[in-house]
Amino acid sequence: MRPPVEPMRAVTAAELPAGWLFEPKWDGFRALAWIAEDRVLIHSRQLRDLTPYFPDVRRLLRTLPPGTVLDGELVIWDPDRGRTDFNALQGRIVAGRRLPREACDRPAHYVVFDVLQAGGEDVTGLPLIERRHLLEQLLANTPPQLQLCPQTADLAEARGWMADWSHAGVEGCVAKDPHGRYEPGKPGWIKVKTRSTVEAIVGGVTGRLSVPGSLLLGRFDQRGRLRYVGATHPVGQAGGELGMALQRYVAQQRGGAVPHPWPSPLPAAWTGQLEDRRPLAYVPVQPTVVVEVSADIAYDEPVGRWRHRVRFVRVRADLSVYDVRLAAGF
Structure with a gap:
């Protein structure tokens, strides 16, 4: 597997489907991360190279084994407002010489919800429940800024996230088939916005x-x-x-x-x-x-x-x- 790869997409729906797995939908930058022996690459949903703008996240990703490819969301937390700050993410792109200070003062988090490659092996053909198990193992001892995305099979809990977490920057929920494969660029997930x-x-x-x-x-x-x-x-x-x-x-x-x-x-x-x-x-x-x-x-x-x-x-x-x-x- 070689970068860049278009991430799997979610289509909008009015209701969350029963029997699926649910994850919060974060208000951030969707990003795939590639960890190799000699470099780390972060690219956006539109395949734009974001690596230069997130040196803090790049350092975090170097703690993972080479041959790892992840899918997740870049977010910046605003402690004063108690929520994610999308404008701070956009500010990274235009920060110029201020970028090192921005990264120090307002560090970014990478919330990871899927894995495409582990140990150099393509795992996109595995069902989501198996990929999730691999992801839990990969992120077991990582720094707090490199986070495993919460996931639940409880529809009531997912609806509670939508009702209770919107003030913190959670836009809604994404539903995923527990037995589904990861299909780059294809619309296999469902999103419901608050x-x-x-x-x-x-x-x-x-x-x-x-x-x-x-x-x-x-x-x-x-x-x-x-x-x-x-x-x-x-x-x-x-x-x-x-x-x-x-x-x-x-x-x-x-x-x-x-x-x-x-x-x-x-x-x-x-x-x-x-x-x-x-x-x-x-x-x-x-x-x-x-x-x-x-x-x-x-x-x-x-x-x-x-x-x-x-x-x-x-x-x-x-x-x-x-x-x-x-x-x-x-």
């Missing part, structure tokens, strides 16, 4: 205003400025209802009543959670309509934006924009 419903203000739409494709959402900050916080998935059949609610407000905007606070198109730096990461053309509307959305826990507090698209639930005609909590991070 979600909550929140309110936001519609600041624009993609597509046609009469039948919006998706909603661009904002919240007001302490100074009364509307800040972009994210976008919804396509709204589908709800688009007609939304179009009727929004059309009267775009007419006010065209009449020059109040200038719209966002540039058009939206800058690529704002829309980083979207798929193509390019400036986004949209139809601006006056920030008057409040909607309820379902979002996962991946919210970047410093910039005040969701990292992933959210799901439209309904229009909240009973709420005004003053009922929506203020934007964070500004």
Whole structure:
């Protein structure tokens, strides 16, 4: 087995399946680690070389036998907030000369949940329960920053993790067939994310205003400025209802009543959670309509934006924009 190898993938589902094994889904960087006689390599899900940015993890991995290949999640713990810090991981990539200090002050952890190779032997064909046994042996005496991921066969316990650990940066749970093989690049696992419903203000739409494709959402900050916080998935059949609610407000905007606070198109730096990461053309509307959305826990507090698209639930005609909590991070 030679690097890089695309990791096995998980597909999104609404419920955890009974009879499988369950592991917490961490809010970090998915990474495969290769330990050889002469080097250690860490690469991302997108096959990007992460080794230079995690010298602390590289040192930890050198304690393992050569010929080992692991799959896991890179996380950084923020003791002040009592949770994982995704922004600190991203900060490693742009740290430059500050990287040694970052690694010393905020060490990364590697939470390991699978093994692809042990003692130079490819073990991807073994069932998960056997790979897990090998992994427990490999990590029996490793430093605390090199952690074995918790695992349970108890569905109630897994649901408890989702309910109780979200505040600590656990995004949900991943379910795995106990007899399943490790198939690189293939979608053999199931993930269920912890979600909550929140309110936001519609600041624009993609597509046609009469039948919006998706909603661009904002919240007001302490100074009364509307800040972009994210976008919804396509709204589908709800688009007609939304179009009727929004059309009267775009007419006010065209009449020059109040200038719209966002540039058009939206800058690529704002829309980083979207798929193509390019400036986004949209139809601006006056920030008057409040909607309820379902979002996962991946919210970047410093910039005040969701990292992933959210799901439209309904229009909240009973709420005004003053009922929506203020934007964070500004």
